[in-house]
Amino acid sequence: MTVIDLVSYEDALATYDPVMGLEVHVELGTKTKMFCACATALGAAPNSQTCPVCLGLPGALPVVNAVGVESAVRIGLALNCEIATWCRFARKNYFYPDMPKNFQTSQYDEPIAFNGYLDVQLEDGEIFRVEIERAHMEEDTGKSTHVGGATGRIHGASYSLLDYNRAGIPLIEIVTKPITGAGAAPPRSPVPTSRNCAN
Amino acid sequence: MTDLTRLTAAETAARIAAGELTAVEVAEAHLARIEAVDEKVHAFLHVDREGALAQARAVDARREAGEELGPLAGVPLALKDIFTTEGVPTTVGSKILEGWIPPYDATVTRRLKDAGVVILGKTNMDEFAMGSSTENSAYGPTGNPWDLTRIPGGSGGGSSAAIASYQAPLAIGTDTGGSIRQPAAVTGTVGVKPTYGGVSRYGMVAFSSSLDQGGPCARTVLDAALLHEVIAGHDPLDSTSIDAPVPDVVEAARNGTVAGLRVGVISEFRGEGYQAGVMQRFDETVELLRELGAEVVELSCPSFTKALAAYYLIAPSECSSNLARFDAMRYGLRTGDDGTRSAEEVTSLTREAGFGDEVKRRIMLGTYALSSGYYDAYYGSAQKVRTLITQDFARAFEQVDVVISPTTPTTAFPIGERADDPMAMYLADLCTIPSNLAGNAAMSLPCGLAPEDGLPVGLQIIAPAMADDRLYRVGAAVEAAFLARWGHPILEEAPAL
Numbered sequence: 001m002t003v004i005d006l007v008s009y010e011d012a013l014a015t016y017d018p019v020m021g022l023e024v025h026v027e028l029g030t031k032t033k034m035f036c037a038c039a040t041a042l043g044a045a046p047n048s049q050t051c052p053v054c055l056g057l058p059g060a061l062p063v064v065n066a067v068g069v070e071s072a073v074r075i076g077l078a079l080n081c082e083i084a085t086w087c088r089f090a091r092k093n094y095f096y097p098d099m100p101k102n103f104q105t106s107q108y109d110e111p112i113a114f115n116g117y118l119d120v121q122l123e124d125g126e127i128f129r130v131e132i133e134r135a136h137m138e139e140d141t142g143k144s145t146h147v148g149g150a151t152g153r154i155h156g157a158s159y160s161l162l163d164y165n166r167a168g169i170p171l172i173e174i175v176t177k178p179i180t181g182a183g184a185a186p187p188r189s190p191v192p193t194s195r196n197c198a199n
Numbered sequence: 200m201t202d203l204t205r206l207t208a209a210e211t212a213a214r215i216a217a218g219e220l221t222a223v224e225v226a227e228a229h230l231a232r233i234e235a236v237d238e239k240v241h242a243f244l245h246v247d248r249e250g251a252l253a254q255a256r257a258v259d260a261r262r263e264a265g266e267e268l269g270p271l272a273g274v275p276l277a278l279k280d281i282f283t284t285e286g287v288p289t290t291v292g293s294k295i296l297e298g299w300i301p302p303y304d305a306t307v308t309r310r311l312k313d314a315g316v317v318i319l320g321k322t323n324m325d326e327f328a329m330g331s332s333t334e335n336s337a338y339g340p341t342g343n344p345w346d347l348t349r350i351p352g353g354s355g356g357g358s359s360a361a362i363a364s365y366q367a368p369l370a371i372g373t374d375t376g377g378s379i380r381q382p383a384a385v386t387g388t389v390g391v392k393p394t395y396g397g398v399s400r401y402g403m404v405a406f407s408s409s410l411d412q413g414g415p416c417a418r419t420v421l422d423a424a425l426l427h428e429v430i431a432g433h434d435p436l437d438s439t440s441i442d443a444p445v446p447d448v449v450e451a452a453r454n455g456t457v458a459g460l461r462v463g464v465i466s467e468f469r470g471e472g473y474q475a476g477v478m479q480r481f482d483e484t485v486e487l488l489r490e491l492g493a494e495v496v497e498l499s500c501p502s503f504t505k506a507l508a509a510y511y512l513i514a515p516s517e518c519s520s521n522l523a524r525f526d527a528m529r530y531g532l533r534t535g536d537d538g539t540r541s542a543e544e545v546t547s548l549t550r551e552a553g554f555g556d557e558v559k560r561r562i563m564l565g566t567y568a569l570s571s572g573y574y575d576a577y578y579g580s581a582q583k584v585r586t587l588i589t590q591d592f593a594r595a596f597e598q599v600d601v602v603i604s605p606t607t608p609t610t611a612f613p614i615g616e617r618a619d620d621p622m623a624m625y626l627a628d629l630c631t632i633p634s635n636l637a638g639n640a641a642m643s644l645p646c647g648l649a650p651e652d653g654l655p656v657g658l659q660i661i662a663p664a665m666a667d668d669r670l671y672r673v674g675a676a677v678e679a680a681f682l683a684r685w686g687h688p689i690l691e692e693a694p695a696l
Contacts, residue, residue: 052303052402056524058296059283059305059402061437091520093569097542102523154542162528 019178021133026172027140028071033168034139035062035105046163054168056100064089068170069112072137075172076113079132087112089137097160098142100167111136120190128190131177142167203228204365208274208422211368215273218262222255222273226317229275233319233366236696241341242351242361244280245288246320251275258315270425270449272315277361277370280321281328282308282413283402291404292324292336292354295553296531305402306434307371307413314429319367322357326555327522328378328406330354331627334618335557342614343386345654345693349611352382352627358416359386364696369426370416375407376510377607377631379414380643384606384657387645387689389423389674390416392631394664395638396441399434407517408439410510410635418690420644420674424452427667446668455675458492462673463599467503468630474609476649480656481605484646487680488603496599500591505584506633507625512568512581513636519565522558525550560621589637596663601673604630606643606657634661642670644678645689655689 007015033040036053052060076083090108116132143166148158203211203225214220230248237243258273283289283301285308290296304312311318325335333341333356343351344364351360355372359382362370372379374392383390391414398413405411415426431445464485469478489495527533527549528542535548554562568577595602607627617623634641639661646658658677662669682688 052301055529057283057301057303057530058289058291058299058404058524059301060303061401061405063436063438093520093523095523095526095543095546097526097528100524100529102526103520160542 017180019180021178022174022176024174026075026174028068028170028172030065030067030071030170032065034065034068034137034170035168038168040169044165046161047165049165050167054100055164056102062105065170068137071170072112072135072172075174076116076135079113079116079118079135079174081113081116081132081135084110084112084114086110096141097154098144098162098164098167100142100164104138104141106138106173107136122188122190124188126188130179133175133177135172135174138171138173140166140169140171204232204368206368207419208271208368208417208425209419211274212268212271212425215258215262216268222258222315222317223252225273226251226255226275226319229319229367236364237366239342239347239696240344240360240364240366241339242277242322242357242364242366243320244290244292244323244338244357247287247318250287251317251319254312254315254317258317261315269314269429271369271429273317274369275317275319275367276311276426277320277322277358277367278308278311278318279324279355279358279370279372281324281373281404282371283404284308284318284321287321289321289404290338291328292326292338293553293555293558294337294532295525295549297337299531301402303402306399306436307430308402310430311371316369316429322355322361322370324357325354325378326558327404327518328354328373328375328411329518329557329561331377331381331624332612332614332617333357334614335555337555340614343611344696345386345611349613349654350385352385352611354378355382355390355416359383359388359390362386362416362418363388363690363693368418369422371413371426371430372416373403373411373413374631374635375410375412375514376635377628379416380631380641380657380659381607381627383416383643384659385611385655387655387693388416388418389420389642389644390414391423391427391642391667391670392634392640393427393431393667394441394640395635396439397445397640397667398430399437399440401434401436405517405521407514408521409517410514412635418688420455420671420678421449421452423642424448424671427671441665443665446666448668448671451668451671452675455672455677455679457488457673457676460488460493460601460673461599462488462493462495463498463595463602464495465503465595465602465604466497466499467501468604472608472626472629473605474649474651476651477605477607477609477656480647480649481658484658484677485603487677491676491680498595498598498602500588500595500633502584502587502591503633506588506636507629509581509584509588509636510628510632511564511625512577513585515561515565516568516578517565518558519562519569522554522562525553557621585636588633592633592637592639592661592663600662601669602661604659604661606630606659610649610652610654610656630659637664639664640667640670642674644674646677646681648689648692
């Protein structure tokens with residue numbers, strides 16, 4: 001039997017350089033959803049902002065939101081990305097009750113924006129560059145509320161409530177390349193900047 | 200008194216517009232016919248008597264008010280049960296949607312209603328349009344009006360049987376691998392698969408999104424053209440719908456000619472598996488086209504021999520994703536929800552109970568073909584074959600204006616004969632599948648009865664994408680020549696029901 005020797009936190013920090021990547025989901029503030037004309041306003045009564053398209057009813061088809069695409073391009077430019085002259089959506093197939101079609105319309109091998117970077121100014125004035133792998137368009141799922149059970153998750157719940165108002169809300173997923181190079185420098189915070197570059 | 204169910208759609212509409220007939224009496228005549236014969240034929244899954252009569256009354260009221268009526272106003276139609284109809288059940292031939300009442304109309308449904316067409320009801324079909332015989336319907340098979348013990352084709356067997364048995368002069372079908380053309384061929388009727396994107400898919404329950412195409416079914420080429428014109432055209436709700444003017448199919452159907460036309464005959468569309476009587480009628484039709492002034496050119500499209508294999512990767516792959524939404528959460532059947540089972544278990548039990556064998560077979564094939572690591576080998580390779588087929592067609596259309604073939608290798612086979620042999624069933628679509636893969640336009644129309652069994656044989660005409668009018672120009676000429684030769688429409692030879 002193999003015995004795994006755990007390395008202590010201090011030894012790990014001394015031995016290894018932490019490398020991480022971020023996957024950030026940005027919800028767009030468009031008036032309508034990514035593939036239908038339903039409203040996106042928060043706080044509406046459950047399932048009041050739905051239609052055959054975002055409920056995934058048999059026969060319904062998506063039509064892409066032009067403002068959503070424009071926002072994705074803006075984000076791509078703000079992240080110094082190359083913008084694809086041609087790109088396409090792909091289906092990410094998996095079953096979950098709050099995903100009406102049981103596939104998420106997303107982008108896979110051909111994202112709208114790729115190969116960018118974001119320069120972040122740290123408190124001490126240093127510019128830290130985060131390389132951006134890609135930014136792609138996709139749709140959000142509905143919201144599940146699992147009632148009963150100990151964990152608040154679907155397993156063990158006595159029943160679940162589904163609100164599809166959020167299903168189809170436009171998201172931009174921004175993926176960084178592995179972030180390295182902090183080395184032994186103490187943790188520093190970036191200078192706060194506006195969160196509202198995307199509308 | 201004229202039997203109103205025997206009239207063509209064009210005659211019916213003209214006589215309603217002229218005030219010689221009311222839409223209500225036409226609808227009632229067809230509803231009576233349904234009542235009289237559909238117990239034997241089983242073309243309809245749902246008859247919407249009240250909806251049909253209400254629509255007919257509305258057409259009559261508009262005429263009385265002096266409003267101009269469209270070219271098919273007041274004409275009854277049988278709608279394949281794959282199109283959503285607001286307030287009227289839509290099952291797609293599956294138990295999994297039993298009892299589902301859609302809250303919205305498909306674009307095709309909406310356009311029919313706006314044109315004053317009277318929708319009599321929803322027609323039987325192979326479950327989710329997967330099949331070539333209508334035997335895969337969860338609601339029982341449909342009989343071929345020529346011989347009720349034989350299949351009416353599939354998946355749109357209900358639509359073809361409805362028009363062949365005079366229960367409606369018009370029907371709508373959908374064609375993913377031949378589901379309009381093959382039923383037309385085996386019932387002696389006319390069916391058209393328009394260019395991919397020619398007719399909106401919005402509200403048409405998806406089987407294989409890159410292949411599915413709705414289209415018209417009728418007893419005459421002109422009737423098919425009139426219906427084509429009503430349902431075709433750009434739809435902002437379907438991003439794959441063509442944003443360009445619809446070819447003038449009605450003008451083409453009124454002015455049929457093949458003089459000076461170059462017609463291609465594909466050498467791959469004959470040989471083993473083709474019934475002798477089918478090839479005899481096809482060869483006679485080639486001769487007829489020569490007599491009518493067409494130039495016939497022999498062509499080879501070698502990639503067509505791979506079409507069936509490519510199709511049976513692409514169509515199941517797309518269906519496995521499209522049918523994922525039937526999970527018992529929002530609509531349709533829900534099985535095993537007794538308060539003790541998880542959502543996952545209920546989804547699984549529902550899909551087990553709600554889908555038939557052929558649907559399950561294709562979901563499993565497709566899920567496997569799309570799974571991580573296999574995508575390029577299966578779906579990717581099949582898409583490459585698809586490109587080769589499109590290129591073969593492009594080369595053919597450099598030399599000829601249309602391509603012709605038998606629509607199906609055989610006439611209607613007996614119900615049950617191929618039910619347990621999926622490969623034998625798949626061969627029924629050998630000649631029709633290449634057009635779905637290439638996305639071009641194709642028609643089937645009758646070209647005689649096979650001498651050995653007296654059953655209808657279909658001629659397939661294929662035109663380049665966006666040249667749907669060519670089908671009607673050629674089809675109308677062939678139809679007129681056969682009418683002159685036979686002295687009557689071929690359906691008059693079908694036995695009385």
